Amino acid sequence: MVRAHAAAIVNLARAMTGSDTDADDLAQETFLRAWRGFAKFRGESTIRTWLHGIALNVIRTHRAKRSRAGRLFSGLARREAGDEDPLEEMPSGEDLEGRLAARDAIDRALAALPEDLRETLVLRDIQGLEYREISAVLGIPIGTVESRIFRARQRLKPLLEEVRKR
């Protein structure tokens, strides 16, 4: 199970956090929780859907902890980062370095979305889950999934304009 789904869960965590280190830790935690709770898995969803649900819970917990800590250091962070547009330095190119840099830029753009929109869009456009699977993972109606995806793409589009041009 781990070998079949590790890459997808790491990718999900990377897209949601924008950090390779966090993605590693969160994916590990996801599989630990899956192992502990495997007895509760009733087969009503696919393993992929079930793991994505666990991963999102792990990521939300991580983000909540980080945002609490972030409030303490928010002044320092602003001074270090300035008020840069997350895509201002968007790199390009088909080489590996350019693709990785473009991924960083996309993930920074995703970070600008509200969490509910980001989760839904990442599950659809990056993880490739079906609409009904997203509905099951997030526990929301399919109509809500569709409308969240519409709004997320509309808000992300200006930020991704540079990526599209290159």
Place this chain on the structure above:
Amino acid sequence: MLNCPDCERLIARLADDPGGIDQEDRGRLDAHLVACAACRAAVDDQRTVARALARRASAETPAGFHARLSKRLDDEQSWLPVANWRAWTVGLVPVAGALLLVAWLIPTPDSSSIADTATFETWQASNVQSAAAAAFLRPETSGDSLLEVVLTDATVSAGTGSDVR
């Protein structure tokens, strides 16, 4: 006829999963798109973003990921018996049995010897030297007589204290 907000969720589908729209909705959406340039532009925007995200390079599984996870799972399994109260209970059965056997084999002290020495009167006679304490311990002592005894005893003590000074 659909209005623009009604079309949003259908436009999201049209951009990446047109087969997921049923025939009736598709007909109404197409009719709206013919008449609405803004929604046609929205379809293009939705497709643009979906393609850009689909081209995003996937994050690779970090080196050593499986080995580290395997170790953490092993560690977790080694702690599992500690957290399992049933395993604890079963494991303690021989210990409890041994304790019961030891308790049964050790002879108990003769209870009659304790009764001879443990009466209140014998303890009082050997330990209570102060008249006030003895009066305090006697159940028939009244409050006035106890006060008198205490004052008398206190007077003696005070005298002893002044001698010391």
